[in-house]
Amino acid sequence: MSAKLMIDRSHGQHLFREMLRIRRFEAKCMELYQAQTIRGFLHLYDGQEAVAVGIMQALDERDAVVATYRDHGHAIARGLGMGPIMAEMYGKLEGCSRGRGGSMHLFDRASRFLGGNAIVGGGLPLAVGTAMADQQLHPGAATVCFFGEGAAGEGEFHESMNLAALWKLPVLFVCENNLYAMGVPLEVAEADTEIIHKAKGYNMPGEQVDGMNPVAVEVAARRAVESIRAGNGPWFLECRTYRFRAHSMFDAQQYRTKEEVAHWKERDPIVRMQAWLLEAHLMTPAELDEIEAAVDTEVAAAVAFAEAGTWESVDELERFVTMDEVPS
Amino acid sequence: MNEQAPDRMTYREACRQAIRDALIRDPRCFVMGEDVGLYGGCYAVTKGLLEEFGPERIRDTPLAESVITGAGIGAAIGGLRPVVEIMTCNFSLLALDQIVNNAATIAHMSGGQFAVPLVIRMATGGGRQLAAQHSHSLEGWYAHIPGITVLAPGTIEDARLMLAAALADPNPVLIFEHVVLYNAEGELDPAITSVDIRKARIRREGRDLTILTYGGSLPKALAAAGELAAAGIEAEIVDLRVLRPLDNETIYASVGRTRRCVIVDEGWRSGSLSAELAARLAEDLFFELDAPIRRVCTREVPIPYAAHMEDAALPQVADIVEAARGLVRPE
Ligand SMILES: Cc1ncc(C[n+]2csc(CCOP(=O)(O)OP(=O)(O)O)c2C)c(N)n1
Numbered sequence: 050m051s052a053k054l055m056i057d058r059s060h061g062q063h064l065f066r067e068m069l070r071i072r073r074f075e076a077k078c079m080e081l082y083q084a085q086t087i088r089g090f091l092h093l094y095d096g097q098e099a100v101a102v103g104i105m106q107a108l109d110e111r112d113a114v115v116a117t118y119r120d121h122g123h124a125i126a127r128g129l130g131m132g133p134i135m136a137e138m139y140g141k142l143e144g145c146s147r148g149r150g151g152s153m154h155l156f157d158r159a160s161r162f163l164g165g166n167a168i169v170g171g172g173l174p175l176a177v178g179t180a181m182a183d184q185q186l187h188p189g190a191a192t193v194c195f196f197g198e199g200a201a202g203e204g205e206f207h208e209s210m211n212l213a214a215l216w217k218l219p220v221l222f223v224c225e226n227n228l229y230a231m232g233v234p235l236e237v238a239e240a241d242t243e244i245i246h247k248a249k250g251y252n253m254p255g256e257q258v259d260g261m262n263p264v265a266v267e268v269a270a271r272r273a274v275e276s277i278r279a280g281n282g283p284w285f286l287e288c289r290t291y292r293f294r295a296h297s298m299f300d301a302q303q304y305r306t307k308e309e310v311a312h313w314k315e316r317d318p319i320v321r322m323q324a325w326l327l328e329a330h331l332m333t334p335a336e337l338d339e340i341e342a343a344v345d346t347e348v349a350a351a352v353a354f355a356e357a358g359t360w361e362s363v364d365e366l367e368r369f370v371t372m373d374e375v376p377s
Numbered sequence: 378m379n380e381q382a383p384d385r386m387t388y389r390e391a392c393r394q395a396i397r398d399a400l401i402r403d404p405r406c407f408v409m410g411e412d413v414g415l416y417g418g419c420y421a422v423t424k425g426l427l428e429e430f431g432p433e434r435i436r437d438t439p440l441a442e443s444v445i446t447g448a449g450i451g452a453a454i455g456g457l458r459p460v461v462e463i464m465t466c467n468f469s470l471l472a473l474d475q476i477v478n479n480a481a482t483i484a485h486m487s488g489g490q491f492a493v494p495l496v497i498r499m500a501t502g503g504g505r506q507l508a509a510q511h512s513h514s515l516e517g518w519y520a521h522i523p524g525i526t527v528l529a530p531g532t533i534e535d536a537r538l539m540l541a542a543a544l545a546d547p548n549p550v551l552i553f554e555h556v557v558l559y560n561a562e563g564e565l566d567p568a569i570t571s572v573d574i575r576k577a578r579i580r581r582e583g584r585d586l587t588i589l590t591y592g593g594s595l596p597k598a599l600a601a602a603g604e605l606a607a608a609g610i611e612a613e614i615v616d617l618r619v620l621r622p623l624d625n626e627t628i629y630a631s632v633g634r635t636r637r638c639v640i641v642d643e644g645w646r647s648g649s650l651s652a653e654l655a656a657r658l659a660e661d662l663f664f665e666l667d668a669p670i671r672r673v674c675t676r677e678v679p680i681p682y683a684a685h686m687e688d689a690a691l692p693q694v695a696d697i698v699e700a701a702r703g704l705v706r707p708e
Binding site for chain 2: 113144145146147148149150154156157158163164166168171173174175176177178179180181182183185186192204205208209211212215368369370371372373374375376
């Protein structure tokens, strides 16, 4: 078991940089949204970055990822280029889904990124299916399925957990428990607020992990993926986390107090990681400046890429409603 | 198992042989559904296949329509060729999310990066006194949805050959098998080894009117045509076969020729496939029509249990004859 993880200089900085990339990318999205350059729904991942980044450390190119509508973080951490993601937000042809998916439906075949699903719980059955295919065609590959704790109320969640455990499918279920489903607090929605207990009900191993700490998430994810690759069936991780911003851009957040948000912000995974790396001399202030500058440059390049993008011809509107062949 | 001679078989056997062929031909193909294995399928379509192919390829699932369907979608994306069986289309409502929000959308939403080569088979229709929750015809609803192909085999030949065509299609295909057809018997022409799942077919030629129909209503329409012929009215029967995308070409050619049309659809009239067909004819063929379009549909009630009530609710031969006569020989 790789329970103990050595955080050396380069890995520590890597985790920090990956989280910062998501945070800065989304800060830019927010700005662009307010300027009405990008439209639709915009669900930001602020505060939850440690989850996506921690989980992705355990994956390689064999693996598939099923995300939710809050998918920018998952996509960036999975390695989709910021340019195509930003172009997707703009609705441009150069977007990772040709501008047809937008913020909630980022797809990328090359990295087996199976998109943001905007139906709560809707991605879980899909993940069960890719895992079925992998079990037969690509033993050792895993599917990671992200969802919020709100999904635990849906039947599809339970159907999927049962089938995955019954058939010992290679799926890692990652519940990002940020305590609210839009405005519904966990205790208003769940008879048992320990989501991890649900794994027991399906005879599935799992654990609860501090979702504000990328190292803790990575350790848990590595343990889980190792077991999955060995053919032991699915694994469940409940990552306790928090979103700092509104559910989406149309949310006055009347369901929670400013104090509560402030309290969680003290556990900001990026701020804490930065402080820790500096204190432990795993990152110098000069390196920090460098990382920040590089990330800002990358975000600016993504915006430039999106700005320079083109609009798909309306003649193409009905293309891909059905396909002529299965892409290989 | 009691196999009949290869050229004469029931609709059920045709379905089974189609599945068997698919499993033999392609190792990526598997069947998944409730009671498809040990029990042999609730309509006995998959009987014997578990013994022949084993539990990896004939997968009994829990009662969980949504994950069965969703897993089929994921498995298709992952490189397998799943044939999902949903006991009856009534239960497919529990899988609507997966069918409508995933199967039908992923290709387009992903900008063409992912295809979903999935086949879902389900039983449809009334006529067996199974009451409302086991007798509905929902294929017309599914035909509303872009991104999926909807098939309704009404003959032994289609039951035998449509599955292979559906599996060869890179898109999600829904196949609706009418429950009253399973016991129907017929001859299979050994010379025909494939069918085109983009085309409607003329099942009977006639000059006086066109009857558009499909699935379980096809035998009724053919019987009605027999009665009409005895009265000197020659009805042309167009078997739609493919409910999405509709084959306008064949439909328009027939109605353009006969200039009169009766649509027989076991769905309810309001907002139905028959409504779509009538609208298309009104939009595109109005000046060629000699009479109003008539529809014979299921009465607007949940299908009742009592036989006489069920008969009254569903389109019957007499209803078709009456509608046709009204067009050709107006009183
Ligand atoms: C099936 C379904 N019901 C309702 C919604 C509307 N909705 C969108 S997000 C959301 C809250 C989900 O919360 P959670 O699963 O905890 O994820 P989070 O947004 O916290 O990441 C709701 C109710 C939906 N998209 N899908």
